[in-house]
Amino acid sequence: MQMTPGELAIIDATLRLTGPEPLAFGVLLDQLAGQGLLESLESDDPDEIVDFAGELLSHADELWITFDDECIVRIDQRLDATVFTHRITTDDLERAALRITPDLVVLDHALGGGAALQLANGRGDLVIDFDVAYDQGDRGALVGPAGWLDEFTTGDLVMLTRRGTTVEVVRAGDDLADGAPELRWLRERYERLSDGEPVGLEPSLLVLDALALDPATWKAPTRPIAELLAECGLVLDGIHVGPADREWSRRDAAAERLAAELSDEFRFAACCHVAFSEALAAFRAFDDPALEPTLDCRRVGTALVHGDVAQALVAFAHDLYGLDDMRIAIFAQQLAGEPGPSRAAGAYMTALVLDAVGDAESAAIALEQAVTADSSFGAAVDDHADALAERGELDRAIKVRQRLDLEDDDELTFLLTLRPVHRSGIGRNEPCPCGSGKKYKNCCLDKPAELSASAHARWLLHKLTKWVFARDHRDLVIGIVEEALQTTADDRQQTIAEALYESGLVASWAVFDGGIGAHYLETRVEILPAIERDMLADWVTRPLQLLEVTEQSSGSSLRVSDVRTGEALVVHDHSDDDDRSVGQLLLCHIGLVGGQFEIVGTALLVEPNRRDAALDMVDDDPDAFDVAAWFATLNRP
Structure with missing residues (x-):
């Protein structure tokens, strides 16, 4: 997704208007509206504005919007000077790493700009290693320099205090806070986010919401989050927590929240949302090793060629699993091997995956395959036109984009300005302006436009922007x-x-x-x-x-x-x-x-x-x- 200057301006203003104290989301929107910034969202519907703004601001790591858009905070500032505790296990010492889930799930949240955590006093970097596997499974471990845990023994309670990107790790004293505010908010957040149902939720959602709603939480050392959750009647199973006294189903709350955010980001109408839900369910079932995947390729393909559904599904997989994960690529390949709409959808998603990892040449080939399979697939045709433009095939890019028949196509308008003047307004049967004596249709009509170096420079700057x-x-x-x-x-x-x-x-x-510019050259060379x-x-x-x-x-x-x-x-x-x-x-x-x-x-x-x-x-x-x-x-x- 490309952000417009207006959308970026909304994020900039929000970062200035918010701080570590909770601000009602409605108050923020009033302030943004007072500055005339919400006009870029192109909606007069108050509910749509809330949804669109919430989706847009969710892309800023520095911000956190609580469940149901209650309030918003600068979570990066709120996490400053927070204190989390963890009880050292034999496993921790053997691995020289601290398990992340659940005690330290937000320790590295909202660092910004790819920054890394560092041990206090310049002792070295702290790295989140997602490859560390535990029997119960979780989000990895916090790994420090050699010997960073040597002073501790099994059973020690350590406290980790984050200040900016620095973390101090010391043995906790006996004067722990009672944890009353943390307990209250963890209970309340679980009930609110689960809607009273016995489901599994990621503890990070509970903790971040609690931090956002109550500035008093985790400002003093208290018991580890695992022990607080247990007192709330919640038990950890893998990366989720749920009721200890009832059977509960695992639900990847992060995935569900991401799916909702993407529906808002792509501004799906009801029909698009239905198609996205169907495609998403098929992908999640395909991805679940506990299920026997029965992929109805024709039905899923029909859903994926609807609007921007295929783009949203690839964005879902990349945001949830990372660019290096192969699940969405395998899913796309299986679809591409079947006839009907699934072939176009699979080829298009393959193109998106390839482009995301920097293989623009292979992505362009996959785009051509998608359009060949279904010339009415609007999203693929749009991206195919852009790929042709990147390759400098001006006339083909214009023809493909004209097939979209958009009412206001700024990209088409720009491409038309690049055509040499003599190519415009010439009848097919008129003499060709090149002087050959032939009719235009039999000479230069279908020849590529010869652009000046200056026109190429303008085009290149447009691509870079x-x-x-x-x-x-x-x-x-x-x-x-x-x-x-x-x-x-x-x-x-x-x-x-x-x-x-x-x-x-x-x-x-x-x-x-x-x-x-250098990155663009590297990926588009x-x-x-x-x-x-x-x-x-x-x-x-x-x-x-x-x-x-x-x-x-x-x-x-x-x-x-x-x-x-x-x-x-x-x-x-x-x-x-x-x-x-x-x-x-x-x-x-x-x-x-x-x-x-x-x-x-x-x-x-x-x-x-x-x-x-x-x-x-x-x-x-x-x-x-x-x-x-x-x-x-x-x-x-």
């Missing part, structure tokens, strides 16, 4: 914007954030200073047109530059001087800014386009009194966060 706002890069993009706004007054933050997105500055920083591949290979090696305009020539041509080196250059500027003048300072990236330098991405105009500061920043070989932090100094109150 779409890549920036893909779901996988959300944390990076939001982090850059937060850094850029850190000194901006609260009443101006929304205006500046929108300007950063709309101007293209965020995309430029992410692509050229944040590594996204086999499918990009040679001219675009060579362009990008040049662009990503060039540093951020501070240029001074020394002469404005005709058209887009500018004579500039590199402020750091003094090198005189001629660059082309195809931006909409017609006010370039001698003496202006431009903070930008340049790259070769058809043998000439062009400004690639968005240039930032630097005031003369910021010249030295900008030059110092450029001299330090900045990354995207450094550039954003420097930008923040421009908006200091």
